[in-house]
Amino acid sequence: MKRVLSISLALVAAGLVVLSTTIANSGANSGANSGIKKEVTFNKDIAPILYKNCAECHRANDIAPMALMTYKEARPWARSIKERVLTRDMPPWSPDSKYGEFTNDHRLAKNDIETIVAWVDQGAKEGDAKDLQPVPEFTSTSGWRLGKPDAVFDIGKEFTVTPGMPDTIQNFIVPTNFKEDKWVTAAEILPGNRKVVHHVIAFIQTPEMIAQFQKGEGRARAMMQSNVFYREGTLTKVKADAPVIDDGCGDPNGGSAFKRPSASEGGDAFGLFLAGYAPGKGIDVFPAGTAKKVPAGSMLVFQMHYSSYGGKFEGQQGDRTRLGLHFTSKPPERSLNTVGIQNHYFKIPAGDGNHEVTACYTFDADVHLTSYMPHMHLRGKDMKYDVIYPDGRQETLLWVPNFSFNWQTMYYLKKPVALPKGTKLIVTAHFDNSEKNKYNPDPKKTIRWGDPTYEEMMIGWMEYYVDRPTTGDRPDAARATASRR
Numbered sequence: 001m002k003r004v005l006s007i008s009l010a011l012v013a014a015g016l017v018v019l020s021t022t023i024a025n026s027g028a029n030s031g032a033n034s035g036i037k038k039e040v041t042f043n044k045d046i047a048p049i050l051y052k053n054c055a056e057c058h059r060a061n062d063i064a065p066m067a068l069m070t071y072k073e074a075r076p077w078a079r080s081i082k083e084r085v086l087t088r089d090m091p092p093w094s095p096d097s098k099y100g101e102f103t104n105d106h107r108l109a110k111n112d113i114e115t116i117v118a119w120v121d122q123g124a125k126e127g128d129a130k131d132l133q134p135v136p137e138f139t140s141t142s143g144w145r146l147g148k149p150d151a152v153f154d155i156g157k158e159f160t161v162t163p164g165m166p167d168t169i170q171n172f173i174v175p176t177n178f179k180e181d182k183w184v185t186a187a188e189i190l191p192g193n194r195k196v197v198h199h200v201i202a203f204i205q206t207p208e209m210i211a212q213f214q215k216g217e218g219r220a221r222a223m224m225q226s227n228v229f230y231r232e233g234t235l236t237k238v239k240a241d242a243p244v245i246d247d248g249c250g251d252p253n254g255g256s257a258f259k260r261p262s263a264s265e266g267g268d269a270f271g272l273f274l275a276g277y278a279p280g281k282g283i284d285v286f287p288a289g290t291a292k293k294v295p296a297g298s299m300l301v302f303q304m305h306y307s308s309y310g311g312k313f314e315g316q317q318g319d320r321t322r323l324g325l326h327f328t329s330k331p332p333e334r335s336l337n338t339v340g341i342q343n344h345y346f347k348i349p350a351g352d353g354n355h356e357v358t359a360c361y362t363f364d365a366d367v368h369l370t371s372y373m374p375h376m377h378l379r380g381k382d383m384k385y386d387v388i389y390p391d392g393r394q395e396t397l398l399w400v401p402n403f404s405f406n407w408q409t410m411y412y413l414k415k416p417v418a419l420p421k422g423t424k425l426i427v428t429a430h431f432d433n434s435e436k437n438k439y440n441p442d443p444k445k446t447i448r449w450g451d452p453t454y455e456e457m458m459i460g461w462m463e464y465y466v467d468r469p470t471t472g473d474r475p476d477a478a479r480a481t482a483s484r485r
């Protein structure tokens, strides 16, 4: 009682009488005693927590519904902030902490949660203006968070999205004009317009891949010519009558419609995965001692997914997304590679609330995994990465029990995970195509693989390096000689 009373008094003093009942309520039924006795203010205690843990999404024109960078912006949300940090709903963090430790684990420290609770319980006070640190530079959505890149590329022209326009996948191909091989240690994608840029993947197309494509070979061409896929405008989808394989691990090719790459090859249909942007994903900063190689003469492919999904904007929206690359001058110890373990053949029945799909891949070299990124769309429910080692031992590497389309993140491992040659990776996903899934665009529809958010994907992305020095290891040469399965 005493606490409620003193809060009400504090509010009267602050001239916020109208809010006193709300705050008194939340104080009374919170059940959480913050244990923090000192006076907590926005300017001194809360702003630094929000800058560090919430700014990435809760800033103007980003994915969260509101900015939380100033007292004026945060004050109306005080009660909701308290609830969401107590339930650990915010900041969003999906992996189960039993498996793997990640450098970008941005769950709040217990002490930060207690500070926020105390702030709200004490009446969410602003405090002394002189205590307030300036909002950090990066909270501007147009600035490079990693600082000025060594090279910047953009998609080459302005792309316009109009309200209600169907989802669009656009590939923009941009020459690097690199005269020598470059080693990339970090890559930052800066969406030109976060309201419509749903995701971006930047691929490297090496001169060898370009030549293969021109000769009608290579995986991208195979994809376009196969009878599994069809094109609808700019979108690629799997045909309704394509073979159905939900258990990709029971399929010799692991569930993928592409020829599986060897470990030294990696990649996907469009080239080698360089960097990605998805809401809340974070920036690609490769682990110390590793880098991704962009051979001289390579092209960059910006695979842009534009979505007016949710119709959160009015009028035409222009985008000119940029990619900033940071180089190291000497070849790194390890060359970093990426593989997407995916199933193209699944079929999710209408209304099914828990449809299981698997995909498998066996590494043909000793590797170390450095990061994971599960990818699904709006019906994605959970995803698990398991391994079976050559000696039969099994282990779970990652378990994302509540996948959320809104915050797909790359999980950067604190310690790389060693996988000997012959280790089999099993990716298991579940989809919720029932009406209980509030994000489900249409529970009455049978769903197959497709680019748009209202169709589905199932990809377990991961980054790794092959356990041998990079000296003399040209990805192009390695690809040419790699033994195929």
Ligand code: HEC
Binding pocket: 049, 050, 053, 054, 055, 056, 057, 058, 063, 064, 065, 077, 080, 081, 082, 084, 085, 090, 091, 092, 108, 279, 280, 406, 407
């Ligand atoms: C990775 C992006 C991301 C980060 C980091 C993040 N949020 Fe959010 N937040 C969102 C999105 C997206 C939503 C809207 C969807 C939802 O409500 O789940 C949201 C919703 C919320 C809501 C509910 C708004 C409502 O409509 O009721 C609150 C409160 C909130 N966030 C507080 C915070 C706080 C406090 C932090 C930092 C401690 C934080 N968030 C960090 C993305 C983020």
